[in-house]
Amino acid sequence: MKSPSSSIRDVLAANLKRERTRRGLSLSKLSQLSRIGKATLSQLESATGNPTIETVFSLSRALDVPISDLMDTRYSDAVTVVRAEETEVLSGAGVDLRALDRIEAGGVIMEVYDQQVRAGCEQHSLGHAGTEHTVVQSGMLLAEVDGRRVELGPGDYIAFDGRLPHTYAAPEGAVRSVLVLHYRSGHEKLKDPPH
Template structure:
């Protein structure tokens, strides 16, 4: 069954090819940087692969660009309403993300996601560009950043440099939360030459 027009799969295929071409990277070099196999990258660029959270975050880290630069989440002019049922889910080992909006703030930008963490699994990230902000709405969430463990309940917030290795684990049941990714000036989806100033990447 083919993906619908405008699906995450289609948007990632087009944006990944464009980003790789801007940087003059071969599939082999991008494979080395992202730790994703060449065959998988080829499938993603052709629109036949099945992207996961882990894949997209690895590409974001390797290409030094925001997640929205790969998923093409561009806000419309004027008021924007996003219905949960209309947003395609990007799933990983333990997390389901629904991209809701990207907006500019001064010289930087934010991406807003509805984030659900499933019970019984751990979502690991080697790191990616941006500063990560999570606000728990329901459930209890364990967040580990460079080995430091923090437990959060409803209404609690944590923020950290997303280039550092981190992990999310739901405690005692599923977790509903809001994820905000903040990008500093110069880190924009359309800017193929920009590099974040967040320190080294894994």
């Protein structure tokens, strides 16, 4: 999702300013909508802030855009190879995300992430745009979505409306998973998450 020469800070700065301006929002109004301080937003737009998962997800929710609209520089090659050592990690309180790709087809946008929930940690989200899909690769993941707790092991899958408050936790050791976020083109709100 990013070119090797672009940092997460630079990409987020340009995309955040573009999306905020496109919607005619002041920094103050975006601060209210996202629950992020105006000074922090100013730093993010000037590429001097340190974005976290929580920040990016809050901005996605407030602007009602896919996360990749904030983080994407678009690959143009027919074959996309993403090397782990060349991909910046976006970290939060309990999760490290590596953006792998953004796919657009048939009126749907899908973002693919390598996700690691750190051992003994929890990652809380107030919600964000799109539908969230997670497939556990290794470890035991505890997911709580809108008050419903589910334990997931290797090969298990969960999907839900990303706008719902949710938490991922790894109480027994690190968890590796594939996270896919999907949105309708034009960022229309999804009515029913797949079952």
